[in-house]
Amino acid sequence: MAPRKIDITINDQKVTVLEDSMLIKAVLGAGIALPTLCYHKDLTPNGTCRLCLCEIEIRGRKRLVTACNYPVREEMTVWTKSERVLKHRKVLAQMYLGRWPNVPVVQDVARRCGVTDGSAFASDLTDPNPKACILCGHCVKACEEFIQERILDFAGRGILRHLTMPFGETDPHCIGCTSCAFVCPTGAIQVVEELNHPVDPNLIRRHGMKVNAEMATLDKVQCRMREVGTANIVEVMDKYDLLPVNNYKFGSHPETYKVDSKVLKERYFTQNSPDGCWFGCSMSCAKAVDGYELKTGPYKGQRVTVDGPEYETVGACTNMGCFDPDFIVEFNFYCDTYGIDVISAGTGIAFVMECFEAGVITKADTGGLDLSFGACDSVLELLHQMSRGEGFGVEVGQGIRWLKEKWIREGRGDAQFIRDVGMEVKGLEFSEYVSKESLAQQAGYSMAVKGPQHDEAWLIFMDMVNNQIPSFEDKAEALYYFPLWRTWFGLHGLCKIVWNDVAPADNKKYPPQQAAKIPEHVDNYFKFYEGMTGEKLDEEKMLAQSARVHNLQRLMSVMFGFGRREDDVPPYRAIGPVTAEEYLSRAERYDGQLKSVLGLDPEAMTLDEKRAALRAHREAQYQKVMDAAYARRGWTRDGIPTKARLRELGIDLPELLALAAD
Amino acid sequence: MIRVNDLHDVPWREGLTVQDVLDQLKYSYALITVSIGEDVIEPEHYADTTVPDGCAMTVFHLAHGG
Numbered sequence: 047m048a049p050r051k052i053d054i055t056i057n058d059q060k061v062t063v064l065e066d067s068m069l070i071k072a073v074l075g076a077g078i079a080l081p082t083l084c085y086h087k088d089l090t091p092n093g094t095c096r097l098c099l100c101e102i103e104i105r106g107r108k109r110l111v112t113a114c115n116y117p118v119r120e121e122m123t124v125w126t127k128s129e130r131v132l133k134h135r136k137v138l139a140q141m142y143l144g145r146w147p148n149v150p151v152v153q154d155v156a157r158r159c160g161v162t163d164g165s166a167f168a169s170d171l172t173d174p175n176p177k178a179c180i181l182c183g184h185c186v187k188a189c190e191e192f193i194q195e196r197i198l199d200f201a202g203r204g205i206l207r208h209l210t211m212p213f214g215e216t217d218p219h220c221i222g223c224t225s226c227a228f229v230c231p232t233g234a235i236q237v238v239e240e241l242n243h244p245v246d247p248n249l250i251r252r253h254g255m256k257v258n259a260e261m262a263t264l265d266k267v268q269c270r271m272r273e274v275g276t277a278n279i280v281e282v283m284d285k286y287d288l289l290p291v292n293n294y295k296f297g298s299h300p301e302t303y304k305v306d307s308k309v310l311k312e313r314y315f316t317q318n319s320p321d322g323c324w325f326g327c328s329m330s331c332a333k334a335v336d337g338y339e340l341k342t343g344p345y346k347g348q349r350v351t352v353d354g355p356e357y358e359t360v361g362a363c364t365n366m367g368c369f370d371p372d373f374i375v376e377f378n379f380y381c382d383t384y385g386i387d388v389i390s391a392g393t394g395i396a397f398v399m400e401c402f403e404a405g406v407i408t409k410a411d412t413g414g415l416d417l418s419f420g421a422c423d424s425v426l427e428l429l430h431q432m433s434r435g436e437g438f439g440v441e442v443g444q445g446i447r448w449l450k451e452k453w454i455r456e457g458r459g460d461a462q463f464i465r466d467v468g469m470e471v472k473g474l475e476f477s478e479y480v481s482k483e484s485l486a487q488q489a490g491y492s493m494a495v496k497g498p499q500h501d502e503a504w505l506i507f508m509d510m511v512n513n514q515i516p517s518f519e520d521k522a523e524a525l526y527y528f529p530l531w532r533t534w535f536g537l538h539g540l541c542k543i544v545w546n547d548v549a550p551a552d553n554k555k556y557p558p559q560q561a562a563k564i565p566e567h568v569d570n571y572f573k574f575y576e577g578m579t580g581e582k583l584d585e586e587k588m589l590a591q592s593a594r595v596h597n598l599q600r601l602m603s604v605m606f607g608f609g610r611r612e613d614d615v616p617p618y619r620a621i622g623p624v625t626a627e628e629y630l631s632r633a634e635r636y637d638g639q640l641k642s643v644l645g646l647d648p649e650a651m652t653l654d655e656k657r658a659a660l661r662a663h664r665e666a667q668y669q670k671v672m673d674a675a676y677a678r679r680g681w682t683r684d685g686i687p688t689k690a691r692l693r694e695l696g697i698d699l700p701e702l703l704a705l706a707a708d
Numbered sequence: 709m710i711r712v713n714d715l716h717d718v719p720w721r722e723g724l725t726v727q728d729v730l731d732q733l734k735y736s737y738a739l740i741t742v743s744i745g746e747d748v749i750e751p752e753h754y755a756d757t758t759v760p761d762g763c764a765m766t767v768f769h770l771a772h773g774g
Contacts, residue, residue, distance in 0.1 A: 051752075505771070511713065511735075512768055513714055514768075562771060
């Protein structure tokens with residue numbers, strides 16, 4: 047429900063605010079200055095310094111409140127400079143100046159309160175240090191809210207109150223993120239040594255703190271990465287018909303509610319703090335489940351900690367038709383324990399399930415296992431077999447490409463069907479997004495150097511939802527920029543999640559093509575690079591850095607036999623509906639496309655004719671997008687980097703030229 | 709009729725709000741920017757901003773994935 051709007055009057059100025067927003071935001075938003083010492087716009091306020099006192103009147107009753115932490119819940123009149131307020135502020139300012147007479151920020155705020163002499167409050171507590179700690183608490187809150195640690199806190203009561211670490215000892219959990227130093231208004235906390243000697247640490251710090259502040263303030267109303275991690279998009283993908291179900295046949299399921307982020311949070315996630323993914327990360331999206339009792343396998347009956355589940359883990363399970371959250375956690379655990387990639391396992395087993403249901407294989411092949419979609423117990427047994435090197439699990443563990451080739455060689459079922467539904471490219475199983483309605487994503491997956499891993503490009507929303515890249519050239523441009531940008535993260539050991547799983551509040555000011563890149567966040571990364579190396583980076587240089595490696599990777603793929611046009615073509619299940627069941631499940635959409643795009647009359651066509659026409663069209667479209675993408679990348683029609691491109695990139699080494707095309 | 713992202717047609721009715729359009733299209737993603745013509749509509753106004761008949765609405769989704 048949208049928050050209620052409330053009309054208030056501040057110094058005779060009418061202002062409309064959202065219910066429960068803090069009064070200080072309304073005052074500052076109205077352009078009215080307020081003196082503060084303990085308020086920081088990105089940290090939770092707690093009314094410590096009292097300087098932001100305002101006088102309010104609600105239904106005839108007047109009182110003083112601290113604006114920083116007073117939530118507006120009803121109409122009121124506010125005075126920021128009433129006689130009563132000014133009198134209190136003056137005394138407070140004198141007290142602060144008396145205790146910390148030489149701290150510049152205290153002198154400044156006192157001056158704003160009309161005070162230049164605090165001697166009336168000088169005492170044994172007076173600290174002449176211009177960098178004295180003024181007990182504002184910024185560092186305590188930054189440690190907790192930016193980094194989700196509690197290294198710093200106050201100890202002692204009254205005049206004995208002081209800042210400290212637990213038991214007054216240096217806390218080994220402090221990772222030196224320097225958030226505390228960054229927010230300290232007096233310099234009481236200073237960075238004394240930069241261990242890895244960045245050229246300009248303050249540049250890194252300034253932009254890093256912006257990221258920290260966004261995580262503390264925006265994430266909770268955006269993707270909730272801190273709360274539920276990547277699992278936040280389970281229910282989103284289901285709504286957009288992108289959640290893989292039954293080997294990518296469908297994009298949604300009525301039982302998704304059983305495995306969405308709400309269920310995971312309420313019943314499973316116990317660890318909601320930074321873990322070993324990247325200690326000190328302010329996003330802290332990694333989640334874990336403690337004390338889960340295993341139901342199967344060699345550790346049956348033991349309570350374990352499970353690292354996850356992530357979105358892809360849930361998607362891998364829905365892809366197998368499995369909507370049991372306990373199963374998802376157990377599948378996650380055993381994949382991790384056995385060193386099996388959860389995506390390859392889920393997508394691979396989903397393929398096996400479809401072939402089982404289609405009669406390509408039977409229980410005679412599976413060792414008696416019923417491998418229908420949703421057979422959670424059988425899936426776990428397959429995992430255990432893979433780890434033991436026994437039974438049908440050994441074959442499933444070889445992957446989709448091996449299984450396809452085996453079953454086609456043995457003449458099992460329809461070879462075309464097997465090829466169409468085996469969701470792998472270059473031998474790697476697809477990750478967990480339905481790409482059927484996004485031509486750009488089909489190419490983003492299938493043209494990826496390593497195989498269909500969405501890490502190279504995730505263009506689904508830009509393409510099928512925003513309709514932002516309608517032409518082949520638009521798609522080619524996106525297929526040029528985003529794989530190179532995303533390759534750049536890997537090259538520099540940086541996580542991409544703070545690029546686009548949180549967005550600056552004002553990202554919407556950019557036109558769509560720019561907004562999609564999230565310019566302010568891209569600039570953060572460029573500044574991290576510049577801060578470390580001293581070298582300025584811009585889009586052109588960044589693309590060149592990545593393109594050198596990306597083209598090298600492509601040539602290595604050529605060398606290994608995976609880098610030609612034929613290797614970039616996906617199975618038809620990634621492009622369109624393979625079976626009659628699939629077509630009929632989205633008949634309105636597909637019939638509509640036959641009509642609007644191809645000018646055909648679906649009413650006058652049989653189902654087989656409609657499927658054939660749609661397939662011919664979509665496969666032709668895919669070939670065209672490959673042509674456009676290759677041209678943009680400086681590759682031949684066969685997908686090979688040209689010698690000219692290597693020279694342009696400055697990587698025209700003899701060994702690479704030998705692999706490149708003329 | 710409302711045209712969304714130059715892709716979807718949503719039937720117009722008296723009192724149709726931005727939130728109604730988002731609900732109908734199942735646009736539940738958090739990182740979106742909604743515009744009616746050139747005007748950006750802030751999230752707190754989705755429920756009380758009515759959509760004029762015949763207008764072009766943009767619901768820009770930021771990329772996700774990874």
